[in-house]
Amino acid sequence: MRQLVRAAHIGPSLAVVALATLLAIADGLPAQRVLLVALAVLAGQLSVGWSNDLLDEARDRAVGRSDKPLASDAVARRTVLVACVLAVVAVVALSFACGWAAGAVHLAAVASAWGYNLGVKSTVWSWAPYAFSFGGLVVFVSLADSPPQWPPWWLPVVGALLGVAAHLLNVLPDLDDDERTGVRGLPHRLGARLIPRVAAAVLLAATLLLALGAGIGHPASLVGLAVVVVLTAAVLLGRGRVPFVAAVLIALTDVVLLLAAT
Template structure:
């Protein structure tokens, strides 16, 4: 028969070295001992207890196909890459529309193709700068209101990256502006500075429209004084054209402000579009702003056709 103590030692040693097997469909984990009996215990064999495990838990996990995972990760990486986030934070629609409008005005005034291209590029880069600066100034406020489409507010885009891109854009817009002439370039750079200040001052009160009017009102000078080369000097703009562009800036301000009336009202802002929106309603204000802006655009086209941009 042997010694009982030796049998106990051998039994414990066998339990530790045997692999766990599944018994039928009940999913009980067992290990065979030296005398053919079945003892139940945990996987490490330190203590022997009765355990019933789900048969699915003993089965190896089925991993999803690696190809969909790679595609999903690729989409996520593309959406969260810095160039895409910078483009989203630049207010691209406004930048493109403004650049196309001013470029078209330059073409209508008879400027050569290369000058029209420079005008378009200058205004496009300037509008991108304004968009980045606006989102940088408002990032904490946008985060508080959970404004969608703001990568700086939801921390997908690092502010340092946006500031670096903005600095590079400023270094680009200066020579682009001067390419149209020192006087014309200075007029546009002044317009850009006014726009940047408008992101910080006067935006909450009654005179929020003033930076927009001044910024857009300087664009006719950029066009009328402009030409090819830094030494070029054109003619001063017509007063009527300057006034119409300033009126256009007010219309653009109203259209832009419409989408933020609710959070602005929550923050206690009192600027003109908000006051009119509270009295008229957002829908009526949208219609009036759209009609006003369209009429001003038609007047600009009419004035440019019959009198031109410059005196």
């Protein structure tokens, strides 16, 4: 069971579930609906994580990824396949339990993430599924309310920008292994040196949009903007791992601001 959980990319999966749950709480959804949103997002993330390892098994074996349970034979392929199918069934049921409109949006976001796994990640459009899925997550949570509510236009755009930055930073540790197996998405074309800088620029744009959307005079907006400006300077001027760490901290700051703005 532990290896099956590892194969689901459980760390990033739980981070997305936590973000959706906090957004639902910030939107004032009732407790039962918050739970439904969390379970739907968890099922979707599990299906995405397991499908990723199933589709990448041959590539992971080729580069000796001992951290991948499938590639290291720590878990049977059939077990992961059955779990993935069950997760797909669960995400359909749980998504529509949040409402037809909300369910349709969430399933589109999950399908987008599957599209990334199925090959978009090897193209210059590798950022697009992340943008669509993270933006869609914000819309899904709002539509899960009763009655359904459309978020202000800038909130899904901020979610999309956060998704692009997450993609850039998430791929950074795997650049060499990906190159060896023919995966050349946008981050691979940018290279390790440019990735933190491009991610910081994207996150700075998200911060500015959040500040404008929430009201530039809002104390949280001003503090967040000041923090991001300092961290952006660290990305541009830092050496070694400093740019990467600073970019991650910008992303965390933006998530806090996103929650404060909802």
